[in-house]
Amino acid sequence: MHKWYAWLAMAVTMMDIARDLKVSVVTVSKALRNQGKISAATRQRVLRRAKQLNYQMNWVARSLVTRRTYTVGLLLPEFTHSFFAEVARAVAQTMRPHGYHVIISYFEEDPELEASEADSFLARQVDGLIIATAQPARCLGLFQRIQKRDVPYILIDRPMVGLRASFVGVDNRAIGRLATEHLIARGCCRIGHLRGPGIGIAAERHEGYRKALAKGGQRMHARYVIGGGHGDEAGYENMRRLLRVRPMVDGVFCFSDPVAIGAMKAIQDGGLNVPNDISVVGAGNIHYSDVLAVPLTTVDQNTYQIGARAAELLLERIGIKRPVPPRTILIPPKLVERESTRRMP
Amino acid sequence: MHKWYAWLAMAVTMMDIARDLKVSVVTVSKALRNQGKISAATRQRVLRRAKQLNYQMNWVARSLVTRRTYTVGLLLPEFTHSFFAEVARAVAQTMRPHGYHVIISYFEEDPELEASEADSFLARQVDGLIIATAQPARCLGLFQRIQKRDVPYILIDRPMVGLRASFVGVDNRAIGRLATEHLIARGCCRIGHLRGPGIGIAAERHEGYRKALAKGGQRMHARYVIGGGHGDEAGYENMRRLLRVRPMVDGVFCFSDPVAIGAMKAIQDGGLNVPNDISVVGAGNIHYSDVLAVPLTTVDQNTYQIGARAAELLLERIGIKRPVPPRTILIPPKLVERESTRRMP
DNA sequence: TCCGTTAGGGTAAACGTTAATATATGGGTA
DNA sequence: TACCCATATATTAACGTTTACCCTAACGGA
Numbered sequence A, B: 001m002h003k004w005y006a007w008l009a010m011a012v013t014m015m016d017i018a019r020d021l022k023v024s025v026v027t028v029s030k031a032l033r034n035q036g037k038i039s040a041a042t043r044q045r046v047l048r049r050a051k052q053l054n055y056q057m058n059w060v061a062r063s064l065v066t067r068r069t070y071t072v073g074l075l076l077p078e079f080t081h082s083f084f085a086e087v088a089r090a091v092a093q094t095m096r097p098h099g100y101h102v103i104i105s106y107f108e109e110d111p112e113l114e115a116s117e118a119d120s121f122l123a124r125q126v127d128g129l130i131i132a133t134a135q136p137a138r139c140l141g142l143f144q145r146i147q148k149r150d151v152p153y154i155l156i157d158r159p160m161v162g163l164r165a166s167f168v169g170v171d172n173r174a175i176g177r178l179a180t181e182h183l184i185a186r187g188c189c190r191i192g193h194l195r196g197p198g199i200g201i202a203a204e205r206h207e208g209y210r211k212a213l214a215k216g217g218q219r220m221h222a223r224y225v226i227g228g229g230h231g232d233e234a235g236y237e238n239m240r241r242l243l244r245v246r247p248m249v250d251g252v253f254c255f256s257d258p259v260a261i262g263a264m265k266a267i268q269d270g271g272l273n274v275p276n277d278i279s280v281v282g283a284g285n286i287h288y289s290d291v292l293a294v295p296l297t298t299v300d301q302n303t304y305q306i307g308a309r310a311a312e313l314l315l316e317r318i319g320i321k322r323p324v325p326p327r328t329i330l331i332p333p334k335l336v337e338r339e340s341t342r343r344m345p
Numbered sequence C: 001t002c003c004g005t006t007a008g009g010g011t012a013a014a015c016g017t018t019a020a021t022a023t024a025t026g027g028g029t030a
Numbered sequence D: 001t002a003c004c005c006a007t008a009t010a011t012t013a014a015c016g017t018t019t020a021c022c023c024t025a026a027c028g029g030a
Helices: A014-021 A025-033 A040-052 A059-066 A082-098 A111-123 A141-148 A172-185 A200-215 A232-243 A257-269 A303-319 B014-021 B025-033 B040-052 B059-066 B082-098 B111-123 B141-148 B172-185 B200-215 B232-243 B257-269 B303-319
Strands: A071-076 A101-106 A128-131 A153-156 A166-170 A191-194 A251-254 A279-283 A297-300 A328-331 A334-336 B071-076 B101-106 B128-131 B153-156 B166-170 B191-194 B251-254 B279-283 B297-300 B328-331 B334-336
Touching (some): A014 A025, A014 A040, A059 B059, A071 A111, A082 A101, A082 A303, A101 B101, A111 A128, A153 A303, A166 A172, A166 A303, A172 A200, A172 A251, A172 A334, A191 A200, A232 A251, A251 A257, A303 A328, B014 B040, B025 B040, B071 B082, B071 B111, B082 B101, B101 B111, B111 B128, B111 B141, B166 B303, B172 B200, B172 B251, B172 B297, B303 B328
Parallel strands (some): A071 A101, A128 A153, A153 A166, A191 A251, A251 A279, A279 A297, B071 B101, B153 B166, B166 B328, B279 B297
Antiparallel strands (some): B297 B334
């Protein structure tokens, strides 16, 4: 029986089709899913009627009984950083062919907000989570809650020590190594480093820088390493400080491209030339790295691959019911030579 | 009775709390929602137990009965364009305080994919939709389907003629006008235009350009207007073509910042100087517009406002049940003067 | 005493789907 | 005819909430 408010835009349900065709709802369900014992004739009738009525599955109802929402949550520190935008693109693109939707939330680097958003995802019964976390070291509460709910999750970009979880990220040591080796190969012998914020990945890039210097037979001078901040303003300020250190550097490895862009501006404002006086290497290969005043030599971190591999790994975990040992995937970075590092001397 | 697989990670439900406290599920539901007739004592007992058991609402079940998912869909042509990333940020940020989540999907400028994703959103019972559509002119099928389902939706950035729907976007004519008037004010008298792809907003910016020229007493030369493409490569190529037109332009209004960046590169590669030989104005004020070789004068389109206003409008529509007349909101753009346009002659 | 009101609960039904099980129907076989 | 099997469809019970309504005890006023 139609409700009195039937004239209101009510979505058509399986019940409507069933009543129409004088069959049961289950028959309709089976026909639409093409599953279970059902005659070809009935199936065709149902399918035709469904198309006529413009029937659309109510996923909320289906999810309630199947306990599958075909939705995964993606939790990011921010949207506008092109790194995360690219990750999001890769995740969505990898998930889509498998019928998954991606809910994205970003938490502005706020651990509290991150936790609350994650809980909210759990309440929405996501099938899995991909997280670039901002939880401080040794704060595993959030992840323990997720594990208790048995929702598979993958960490990306920022690993979490002491946590048995799968991780996908760049090989940050390799970034530091590649950049520094390149500067050495180009003949730099006083190589500085703008090491960015005090987070794990910065430490790893710094370690790569240190190892590469040692392997190249160069000493590391603490005064050549300046840290703090990760925007272009921070890069500008820190480079100005670095320029005052004597003997002056002839090469800088910057934590990120924005930092490098700020640094190049500082060098030019200081009346010096990139790359003739100082070579600059960034990291990230963000868009427009190649349309700058001096196109920036940088280390590409294969951003798309990070998102894609994380998504694949998550899909795999969702498929399996039993817990499987966590995996760590390090995406190898790649040097992109442009014009901010000088030619062979 | 617990199921045999109770040891498996089963989320705790209201039923669990109710059995624990020897009350009915409804009482628990009322307590948690703080609604309906219930004593303060019972409420406290329920709340405490819920916290102890780490209860989390099953939104799928709730949505099924309330017909509200507190989820809105955001349908974008692409992710990585910083304009859309910023819109997404604004939408999410505006929605969050109201308890809404945002599902983002992008369709790579493919109308078919757009339609299929929109249908998928409807199946997931989103409470509303925000769409930057790529449907060709006069293809209203998708929107009619949405309207039949009575799901409120807002168009952003790209209007759709012949559709009674709310729209939020920049005032594109004002962009063209602002940019061109600025070039005129700076003494340019042969102003070209790289007009970008053949879509509506490009036509509007072009119209603003045309009107401003007329108002400034300058003739428009068709040969000074070159179109096609919207990336930096397209900007580079089109600017090369424009440079061959005699008498040579002394100012260019570019459809977008990427196009302008490409154009500046082409000008410099041609041995000319920005802004002394040719002034360049972009549109969009994307990140890094100010760290380029020559910081780019551009027209800021108030991206955040577009997302925020669209979200506010959608929230308003979701609140109302009866249909309300559609509204069009044009966000006024703002000129950002940097160094790619020459000083007063 | 009687009646009406109210506070604090409870019960049953719904939401739209799927999973598990049951009921016809028809054909072959003994 | 009785029996068994296969096939196609129907029935029932979940899934975890909310909503609408019912029940009971206590209280207050006439």
